[in-house]
Amino acid sequence: MQERLQVLVLDDEPIVGKRLQPALAKVGCDVEVFDAPGQALQRVGEKRFDIVVTDIRMEDIDGIEVLEKVLERWPKTKVIMITGYATVEVAREAIAKGAFDFIAKPFKPQELRDVIARAAEALGFAGVDRAAADDSV
Amino acid sequence: MPIIFVCSVPFGGGERLARILAEKLGYAFLSRDDVVGKANECGIPVGKLEVATVKKPAVRERLARLKERYLAVATATICEKAAEGNLVYYGRAGHFLLPGVSHVLRVRVIPEHTQRLDTVVQRTKLSRGKAETLLCDIDADIRSWVQFVHGVDMDDFHRYDLVINLEHLSIENAAMAVCGIADLPDFRPTPASRKAMEERLLQARARIKLALDERSADADLTVRSNDGVVTITYMPRQAALASVVPQVLHDLPGCQELRCTVASTNILWIQEEFRSGAATSGQLIELARRWGAAVELLRYRPDEVDEVDGAPPPEPATSGTKPGAAGGVEDDVPETVSDSDRAFQDALALLVHSGRSGGGQSVAGNRERLVSAINPNIPYSLVVVGDLFLKKGSAVRTRMTRELTNFLADHIKAPVIPIAELAARLRFGPAQIARLAASAVLMVALYALVFSHQETVLNVLAGPFHNAHPWGAVALVAVLAPLAAGLNAVVTSSVLRLMKLD
Numbered sequence: 001m002q003e004r005l006q007v008l009v010l011d012d013e014p015i016v017g018k019r020l021q022p023a024l025a026k027v028g029c030d031v032e033v034f035d036a037p038g039q040a041l042q043r044v045g046e047k048r049f050d051i052v053v054t055d056i057r058m059e060d061i062d063g064i065e066v067l068e069k070v071l072e073r074w075p076k077t078k079v080i081m082i083t084g085y086a087t088v089e090v091a092r093e094a095i096a097k098g099a100f101d102f103i104a105k106p107f108k109p110q111e112l113r114d115v116i117a118r119a120a121e122a123l124g125f126a127g128v129d130r131a132a133a134d135d136s137v
Numbered sequence: 138m139p140i141i142f143v144c145s146v147p148f149g150g151g152e153r154l155a156r157i158l159a160e161k162l163g164y165a166f167l168s169r170d171d172v173v174g175k176a177n178e179c180g181i182p183v184g185k186l187e188v189a190t191v192k193k194p195a196v197r198e199r200l201a202r203l204k205e206r207y208l209a210v211a212t213a214t215i216c217e218k219a220a221e222g223n224l225v226y227y228g229r230a231g232h233f234l235l236p237g238v239s240h241v242l243r244v245r246v247i248p249e250h251t252q253r254l255d256t257v258v259q260r261t262k263l264s265r266g267k268a269e270t271l272l273c274d275i276d277a278d279i280r281s282w283v284q285f286v287h288g289v290d291m292d293d294f295h296r297y298d299l300v301i302n303l304e305h306l307s308i309e310n311a312a313m314a315v316c317g318i319a320d321l322p323d324f325r326p327t328p329a330s331r332k333a334m335e336e337r338l339l340q341a342r343a344r345i346k347l348a349l350d351e352r353s354a355d356a357d358l359t360v361r362s363n364d365g366v367v368t369i370t371y372m373p374r375q376a377a378l379a380s381v382v383p384q385v386l387h388d389l390p391g392c393q394e395l396r397c398t399v400a401s402t403n404i405l406w407i408q409e410e411f412r413s414g415a416a417t418s419g420q421l422i423e424l425a426r427r428w429g430a431a432v433e434l435l436r437y438r439p440d441e442v443d444e445v446d447g448a449p450p451p452e453p454a455t456s457g458t459k460p461g462a463a464g465g466v467e468d469d470v471p472e473t474v475s476d477s478d479r480a481f482q483d484a485l486a487l488l489v490h491s492g493r494s495g496g497g498q499s500v501a502g503n504r505e506r507l508v509s510a511i512n513p514n515i516p517y518s519l520v521v522v523g524d525l526f527l528k529k530g531s532a533v534r535t536r537m538t539r540e541l542t543n544f545l546a547d548h549i550k551a552p553v554i555p556i557a558e559l560a561a562r563l564r565f566g567p568a569q570i571a572r573l574a575a576s577a578v579l580m581v582a583l584y585a586l587v588f589s590h591q592e593t594v595l596n597v598l599a600g601p602f603h604n605a606h607p608w609g610a611v612a613l614v615a616v617l618a619p620l621a622a623g624l625n626a627v628v629t630s631s632v633l634r635l636m637k638l639d
Contacts (some may be wrong), residue, residue, distance in 0.1 A: 015464035023466075084465045085177065086184030088278045089147050091191045093261055096271045102191065104184035105465025 005029045005120050006048070010040040010066065011055040011082070020053070023109035024116065037061035041069055048074050051100075051119050053112065056083035056090060064094060071098050078119035082107070138162070139242040139324035140215070141225045141315065142232035144291070146276050148256045149248030150308050154301075155227035157312040162225070162319065167218050169228035176210040179349060183207055190282045201489035202348075202355070204286055208234065209344035216338035229279055233287040233296075237333040240326035242319050245297040246311075249304050298324075336362045339391045343367050350385045353378060357431070357494045359400075365393035370400050372431050372495045373515035402430035403495050403515055405551075407437050407507070408523030410477055411484035417523060417556055418484060422491045424559075430518060431495030432488050435510065436481050439541075440528055441501035504541055508548045517551035521559050565634055573631035580624040587617070 007029040009017045017033030024031045032049075034040035037060050044052070052070050056063030067079045081094045084105035091102045100122070101115045141158060145151020152168065159166035176183045186207060189200055212234045218224050232243040257268040283291040294300050299318060301311045318324075339362040347353045347360070347369070356378055359370040367389065371378040382397045389395070404425055406417075411434065425432050481497065488494035500510040511517075522542045526534045538555065546553040554562075587594055596602045598610045 011464065013464040016466055019464065019466040082465070084182070084184060085173075086187045087173075088187050088190055088282065089275055091188055092271055092274050092278065093263075095191070096261070096263060096267055096274075102188055104182060104188040106182060106467050107465065108467045 003125075005050050005116070005125055007031045007051045007053065007116070008034065008040060008044065008049040009053045010034045010037060010058075010063075011053075012036070012058040013055070016055070016082075020109060020112065024113065027113055027116075029116070037066055041066065044070050044073055049077055050123055050125070051078045051080065051116055053080045053082060053116075056081055056094070057085050064090070064097065067094060067097055067099055076123070078123060080112070080115055080119065082112070138164075138223045139240045139319055139326070140219045140223070140235070140238075141242045141244060141319055143225065143227045143244045143246060143315075144230055144232070144297070145227075145246035145248065146279055148253050148260070148272070149246055150252070150303050151246040151248070152227045154244075154246055154308045154312055154315075155225050157309060158315055158319075159225040161312055161316055162223065164223040164225045165218060165221065167215065167224060167226045169231070172211045172214050172228070172231075175214045176207050179206075179210055179345065181206045181210060181348075186282070186286070190278045190285065201486045204490075205344070206348045208286065209341045209348065212337055212341035213345060216334055216341065219334065220338070230283045230287050230289070230291050233283075233289060235334065235337055238337065239330040239333075240324055242299065242315070242324045243297045244315055245294065245300045247300060247302040247304070252303075335391065339365070339367060339389070343369070343386055343389055343392070346385055346389060347382070350381075352381045353385055357489065357496060358382075359492070362392075365391060366396060367392045367394070368396045368398060370398050372433070373399050373403055374433065374496050374512055400431050400495070402428050402518040404428075404430050404432045405435060405495075405511065405515075405517050405520045406432055406523060407435045407520065407525070407545075408556075409437060409439070409525045409527050411436060411481045415484075417521075417559070418487055420559060421521065422488065422493050424519075425493040426491075428518065430493070432493050433495035433515075434481070434484055434488070434497035435507075436497070436499040437507050437525060438499070438501040439503070439507075439526055439537075504544050507541075508545065511549060513550075517549065520545060520549055520551050520553040521556055522553060523556040565631075569631060569634070573628060573635075576624050576627040576631070580621070580628055583617070583621055583624065 005028065007024055009020050009024070009031060010033075011017055012035050014035045017035060021031045021033050029051075032043065034043065037054075037058050040054075041061070049070075052066070054063045054066045054070075063081055063083065067081065070077055070079055078100035079098065081091075081099050081102045082105060083090070083102075086102065086104040094102055100119050103111060103115060141155075141162075141164070143151050143155035143158065145154075155168070156166055158164070173183045181203065183203075186200065186203055211231065215224070215226055215231060215234060218226075232241055235241055254265060254268055254272065257263070257272060258265055261268060261271070263271060280291055283289065289296065299315065301314070303311060306314075340360050343362070344358075344360045347356070347358060356375050357372050358378070361368045361370075367386065369378075369382050369386075371382070376399070379397050379399070383395055386392065386395055404421060406421055411418075421432050424430070481499070485494060485497045498510065500507055522538060522545065524538075525541065526537045529537060542553055542555055594613070597613050603610050
């Protein structure tokens with residue numbers, strides 16, 4: 001059986017996780033959703049996620065810090081940044097610090113799924129679509 | 138006093154200089170962050186433009202329209218703030234938003250590299266090597282952003298009144314120097330300059346209102362204002378806007394009169410596949426610029442059949458944010474965008490970007506279906522038939538394209554020409570130069586010959602030779618007059634083409 005892609009979604013707006021969870025589960029990802037960066041980081045400390053999707057502008061801890069902490073704990077995890085306030089500077093800083101990709105809001109779930117598929121491929125997964133097929137068996 | 142625009146790359150001391158300047162002069166301070174915040178409040182996702190700069194996707198119509206909206210918000214925000222009193226603005230290239238406004242002092246700040254690097258290392262905690270790479274990438278992105286958004290090279294120092302190199306100058310002293318220059322009479326507002334700014338503000342406000350109203354959001358409109366008269370020009374195929382625009386702009390502050398006009402000339406380009414970066418796009422845009430025309434694209438697929446016969450042609454990709462987008466995650470509408478659709482959207486994007494878009498549509502089916510898709514109420518000035526019947530062999534393709542061109546010429550009240558002819562008409566290369574030179578030499582020789590032999594010519598036309606041989610005059614006129622007219626026509630048309638006045 002194909003291993004399922006473990007994805008963590010972090011955004012301080014709960015609606016984001018609520019919308020992304022089914023959109024990613026549909027393609028065979030196991031998704032855990034958080035709206036508090038502290039709790040998300042605690043979970044990252046306990047479990048290795050293949051992909052972390054995080055917002056950048058959050059009240060307690062910003063997305064760049066989340067990126068740093070995730071990669072410090074799990075260097076192979078792919079971190080995808082999402083934000084409604086993207087700037088060239090922040091995007092470049094995130095990439096310099098090891099972010100896999102950067103998506104500006106508003107976006108369609110398909111846009112994120114495409115990036116996740118690329119990340120899964122980079123991690124050696126057969127692809128998120130393949131994972132979905134296995135799930136249906 | 139002038140509006141002071143301080144432009145710099147990030148982390149370069151420009152913002153600090155601008156803040157000190159505002160404090161010393163007692164001016165209001167506005168930064169690009171404020172403008173971006175205002176744009177986001179208006180529902181314009183500026184982050185999309187920023188990320189597109191970093192990821193460099195193919196240009197899309199959506200981005201070109203987004204750019205127009207951002208520029209309108211930026212212009213309105215700066216003008217409104219400047220109207221309240223004196224202003225220092227810090228950003229990437231804000232002064233390009235106010236062409237024609239003379240009470241503007243444009244300052245470019247060149248950062249001191251080591252200090253800039255230290256700032257980035259301290260802020261990002263990256264190693265010096267990585268920070269150096271980060272700065273190079275950011276600078277390249279910002280240059281590319283200014284080029285895309287304003288269409289200019291931000292490093293062209295002719296576009297600034299003052300360039301300050303912070304290598305040997307402290308920010309405080311630089312601010313003092315700028316204060317002195319800002320006080321010069323050269324930068325004081327004049328009635329004409331103030332008026333130009335009011336016009337810019339009026340124009341920007343009109344553009345924003347039109348962009349934010351869903352009835353006009355995706356229309357290709359040109360907005361101009363002069364003496365409080367706002368003129369909105371729409372494309373002929375968007376005739377419904379004639380009634381919408383006055384409703385949208387009925388309460389536009391500062392607008393004394395609203396005129397809504399249809400673009401006078403339109404060029405229709407029919408082709409099966411539009412390829413991004415094709416030379417024809419550039420040629421048509423150039424022609425459209427000369428004529429003040431818009432270019433409408435019609436993608437014609439002769440070997441396919443419309444799924445629903447008689448259904449209205451699909452509109453090109455729309456732009457703008459979706460009001461229902463929750464938390465920045467839009468509805469998951471399945472998209473099946475083929476390479477062909479993408480190339481078509483890219484071609485449209487190029488036209489939107491150049492301000493020459495007349496819209497686009499796709500049509501499949503026989504040639505009658507094609508003619509029925511061409512709106513007879515649009516007064517096309519030119520119809521250009523590009524590459525069609527791509528699945529056929531070369532000879533068949535040429536014959537069928539020629540037949541379709543003739544068919545269209547019979548059914549459309551506009552000149553219809555194949556694409557190859559367009560290139561020949563516009564080109565001014567070595568062959569055209571040789572033709573112009575040869576015709577000019579022959580014309581001069583002909584006139585010289587006639588004027589140096591006036592007696593002989595008069596003799597043939599009305600003298601003893603004419604009395605003896607009356608047909609001689611007829612023969613002479615029959616040869617010389619068309620020859621002179623022909624040479625004159627070649628020279629005149631070539632010179633006009635050279636001057637781009639055809």
